[in-house]
Amino acid sequence: DAGVTQSPTHLIKTRGQQVTLRCSPKSGHDTVSWYQQALGQGPQFIFQYYEEEERQRGNFPDRFSGHQFPNYSSELNVNALLLGDSALYLCASSSTGVGKNIQYFGAGTRLSVL
Amino acid sequence: GDSVTQMEGPVTLSEEAFLTINCTYTATGYPSLFWYVQYPGEGLQLLLKATKADDKGSNKGFEATYRKETTSFHLEKGSVQVSDSAVYFCAQHGSSNTGKLIFGQGTTLQVKP
Numbered sequence A: 001d002a003g004v005t006q007s008p009t010h011l012i013k014t015r016g017q018q019v020t021l022r023c024s025p026k027s028g029h030d031t032v033s034w035y036q037q038a039l040g041q042g043p044q045f046i047f048q049y050y051e052e053e054e055r056q057r058g059n060f061p062d063r064f065s066g067h068q069f070p071n072y073s074s075e076l077n078v079n080a081l082l083l084g085d086s087a088l089y090l091c092a093s094s095s096t097g098v099g100k101n102i103q104y105f106g107a108g109t110r111l112s113v114l
Numbered sequence B: 001g002d003s004v005t006q007m008e009g010p011v012t013l014s015e016e017a018f019l020t021i022n023c024t025y026t027a028t029g030y031p032s033l034f035w036y037v038q039y040p041g042e043g044l045q046l047l048l049k050a051t052k053a054d055d056k057g058s059n060k061g062f063e064a065t066y067r068k069e070t071t072s073f074h075l076e077k078g079s080v081q082v083s084d085s086a087v088y089f090c091a092q093h094g095s096s097n098t099g100k101l102i103f104g105q106g107t108t109l110q111v112k113p
Helices: none
Strands: A005-007 A010-013 A019-024 A031-037 A044-050 A053-057 A064-068 A074-078 A087-094 A109-113 B003-006 B011-014 B019-021 B023-026 B033-038 B044-050 B056-059 B062-065 B075-077 B086-092 B107-112
Touching (some): A005 A087, A010 A019, A019 A109, A031 A074, A074 A087, B003 B086, B023 B033, B023 B086, B033 B062, B044 B062
Parallel strands (some): B011 B107
Antiparallel strands (some): A005 A019, A019 A074, A031 A087, A044 A053, A064 A074, A087 A109, B003 B023, B019 B075, B033 B044, B033 B086, B044 B056, B056 B062, B062 B075, B086 B107
């Protein structure tokens, strides 16, 4: 049973560019959440997707957007990249069924903005 | 607002020492509480959880008890190993329990042989 998978593992971009990160949830999970983890900090919630809609959003600007597909996989898009967007981006999946409170994390995508 | 505060690290212990990492939370209700562990270069792994007051979560020798009176969820292990070296995050679901996780800043544990 594959866990949460994210791609790519590493990414280098320059300021002003746009980036797309991808996430495949754990089998049987229908909800995907995205987090940003700056170096030496705890993860910060970006948003959560369920039934292809953004269900909840954290304190992030509109440059951060997402999408969820019918197969429950998800993308995180960041436009007009800033140096401060450099971080580890984590995807977590969960289920609305039994044990819905448990989120399982992928290994993350490390984004470097130069 | 809802938040989580962890003791600052790094924590350095000798193998077989007793571990405590303090965690306190603020919330208007009674959120589910979690400990996650992050090994170098990896994502977060759920270590243990508790969903209501006085619940004790346990896994791999680690334990934490949900204390409503002190709004705490301290992580303990009786005898640490070198392989326990990692960053530990305390987290809560927040008062609305909608799935958004609120994390502490993390505590780095280094265990020396």
